[in-house]
Each structure stands twice: as C-alpha cells, then as structure tokens.
Amino acid sequence: xxxxxxxxxxxxxxxxxxxxxxxxxxxxxxxxxxxxxxxxxxxxxxxxxxxxxxxxxxxxxxxxxxxxxxxxxxxxxxxxxxxxxxxxxxxxxxxxxxxxxxxxxxxxxxxxxxxxxxxxxxxxxxxxxxxxxxxxxxxxxxxxxxxxxxxxxxxxxxxxxxxxxxxxxxxxxxxxxxxxxxxxxxxxxxxxxxxxxxxxxxxxxxxxxxxxxxxxxxxxxxxxxxxxx
Numbered sequence: 001x002x003x004x005x006x007x008x009x010x011x012x013x014x015x016x017x018x019x020x021x022x023x024x025x026x027x028x029x030x031x032x033x034x035x036x037x038x039x040x041x042x043x044x045x046x047x048x049x050x051x052x053x054x055x056x057x058x059x060x061x062x063x064x065x066x067x068x069x070x071x072x073x074x075x076x077x078x079x080x081x082x083x084x085x086x087x088x089x090x091x092x093x094x095x096x097x098x099x100x101x102x103x104x105x106x107x108x109x110x111x112x113x114x115x116x117x118x119x120x121x122x123x124x125x126x127x128x129x130x131x132x133x134x135x136x137x138x139x140x141x142x143x144x145x146x147x148x149x150x151x152x153x154x155x156x157x158x159x160x161x162x163x164x165x166x167x168x169x170x171x172x173x174x175x176x177x178x179x180x181x182x183x184x185x186x187x188x189x190x191x192x193x194x195x196x197x198x199x200x201x202x203x204x205x206x207x208x209x210x211x212x213x214x215x216x217x218x219x220x221x222x223x224x225x226x227x228x229x
C-alpha cells in the first residue's frame with residue numbers, strides 16, 4: 001500500500017475506534033504507535049497562485065529566469081526549450097521556432113515577461129544555442145550545441161531540470177528545516193507547462209488539444225493549420 005492508502009485507512013480505523021470507545025465496547029486504541037506515513041508530494045499538479053508568485057521572486061541567474069519564464073509563458077514542453085537557437089527567435093513578434101516531438105518544427109509564442117529578459121540574455125550573440133552552460137564546451141561537443149562566439153555549450157534539459165529542482169526545494173517544502181531540505185525534492189519543470197495550461201483554462205481558455213479558442217501563446221500563425229482562421 002502506498003502512503004496515501006495507509007494514511008486513509010488509518011484515519012478510518014481511528015474514527016471507528018473512537019466510536020467503539022464511546023460505546024464502551026473497547027477501552028484501548030490498537031493503533032497507538034502506528035504513525036502516518038509521509039505522503040510524497042504531487043509533483044505534477046499546477047502551482048497555486050502564491051507558489052507561482054514565490055517562484056518569480058527567487059534570486060536566480062538571468063539564464064534561469066528567462067528559461068522558466070519562457071517555459072511558463074509559452075507552455076512549451078520542458079525538453080523543447082533548451083533546443084531553441086538565437087537565430088530561431090523573432091523577438092519583435094514574441095515568437096520563435098522550436099523542434100517538437102517527432103522532429104516537427106513549430107512556433108512557440110511568449111509574453112512580455114520573456115520579451116523583457118531575452119535581450120539581456122542574448123546580448124550581442126546572433127547565432128547558436130540560446131541557453132548556455134557556465135563553462136566552455138568540452139572537446140568533441142557537437143558543433144550545433146556550441147556557441148561559436150562564447151565557446152560555451154548548450155544547456156541540457158537534464159541540467160536545467162536539476163537547477164529548477166534545487167532552487168524550488170524550499171518552495172515545495174516550506175515547513176522543512178534547513179537540515180532536511182537537501183534530502184527533499186523540489187518541483188519539476190513539467191509543472192510550469194502544466195501550470196500554464198491550467199491557469200489558461202481557469203481564465204476561460206480551452207486546453208490546446210481541444211477546440212478553439214486557444215490561448216494566445218498556443219495559437220499557430222495564420223494558415224499554419226488546415227482550415228485555421
């Protein structure tokens with residue numbers, strides 16, 4: 001039985017035992033000494049409003065701020081965003097090309113938060129990976145994954161996930177002690193996409209797999225879909 005099942009059954013048993021005691025049928029409590037199991041957090045559900053606000057208040061590097069904001073505002077899949085190149089961006093239109101599942105090329109759209117951060121992140125670069133590692137690329141790294149202007153490598157999805165998880169541990173476990181926080185889990189990048197879609201739905205928009213209207217971030221360019229308006 002998982003933790004949720006154990007805790008639910010224990011709660012039911014204790015309510016029954018309390019009633020039996022009031023009836024005078026039993027004196028003791030056979031569940032004394034049985035502790036509730038710590039239930040793992042649901043790491044897939046959408047962030048609450050206060051959690052979302054706390055996330056954007058974190059003191060993190062410009063790269064992380066831009067990555068997270070683009071992921072949330074575009075509702076793109078977390079493993080697609082690291083593949084974006086500088087030359088794929090059209091900042092004036094708040095959109096860019098991404099490689100989706102199956103290798104298809106699609107457009108992703110963002111909002112003002114990402115638009116304000118991108119110029120600082122790009123600086124004077126004109127080509128190469130948008131999100132870079134802090135160190136020089138190792139010898140033998142694929143040319144497409146190396147910025148020819150800085151010599152740094154493309155930030156991997158795995159590393160981006162690790163950074164997000166590390167930085168959100170305290171937000172995910174607000175009651176944890178400083179001694180315990182290193183052993184606890186933070187949030188996953190997928191929660192940003194799920195949160196974006198959920199918040200859009202709460203605002204009256206439909207899921208992207210449903211019929212129109214789609215939120216602005218997920219609308220294709222005119223003519224991109226057969227029969228699109």
